[in-house]
Amino acid sequence: MKSTYKRPIAALAAVLMLALGMASAHAHDDKDHGAMAQSAITVTGAWARPTIAKMRISAAYFQATTTGGEDKLIAAKTANADKAELHQHIMENGIAKMRPVDSVAIAPGTPVVFQPGGYHVMIMGLKGPLNEGDSFPLTLTFEKAGDVTVHVTVMKKAAQGHGNMDHGAHKH
Numbered sequence: 188m189k190s191t192y193k194r195p196i197a198a199l200a201a202v203l204m205l206a207l208g209m210a211s212a213h214a215h216d217d218k219d220h221g222a223m224a225q226s227a228i229t230v231t232g233a234w235a236r237p238t239i240a241k242m243r244i245s246a247a248y249f250q251a252t253t254t255g256g257e258d259k260l261i262a263a264k265t266a267n268a269d270k271a272e273l274h275q276h277i278m279e280n281g282i283a284k285m286r287p288v289d290s291v292a293i294a295p296g297t298p299v300v301f302q303p304g305g306y307h308v309m310i311m312g313l314k315g316p317l318n319e320g321d322s323f324p325l326t327l328t329f330e331k332a333g334d335v336t337v338h339v340t341v342m343k344k345a346a347q348g349h350g351n352m353d354h355g356a357h358k359h
């Protein structure tokens with residue numbers, strides 16, 4: 188009687204230990220992955236153009252580097268605006284245009300520079316004007332590293348091939 192009573196308890200304990208063991212191993216993996224991802228992406232030099240007159244759009248630029256594996260910037264958002272999109276400038280018949288892109292690949296060892304005339308984060312529906320010296324948070328979502336929030340400083344930089352007027356012709 189004693190042994191038949193004990194056996195189910197032992198079996199239950201083994202199942203519990205196995206379940207707990209698996210759960211903790213799983214959590215451990217997630218934690219490691221998260222920790223690695225956190226340090227893998229570095230975003231520096233984030234800046235955005237001041238707004239012009241009553242236009243509530245701007246573009247943000249920065250440099251992104253990964254020390255981990257290949258990653259992808261897949262989205263951007265800011266509480267400061269309705270919408271933030273990943274854009275790329277292209278030359279079409281000698282005219283600079285821009286269009287949304289789904290993602291921007293970040294390869295180890297090669298910093299990706301978001302700059303005027305290239306990749307940028309288009310910020311639309313700003314809650315208010317952006318003046319020189321202002322700063323606002325921008326959250327960049329990477330496929331593997333997850334969210335990275337940076338502080339974007341509003342400043343004027345020498346135009347490199349185009350200005351804010353391009354954004355006026357932007358169609359969404």
Ligand SMILES: [Cu+2]
Pocket residue numbers: 246274275285286307308309357
């Ligand atoms: Cu754009």
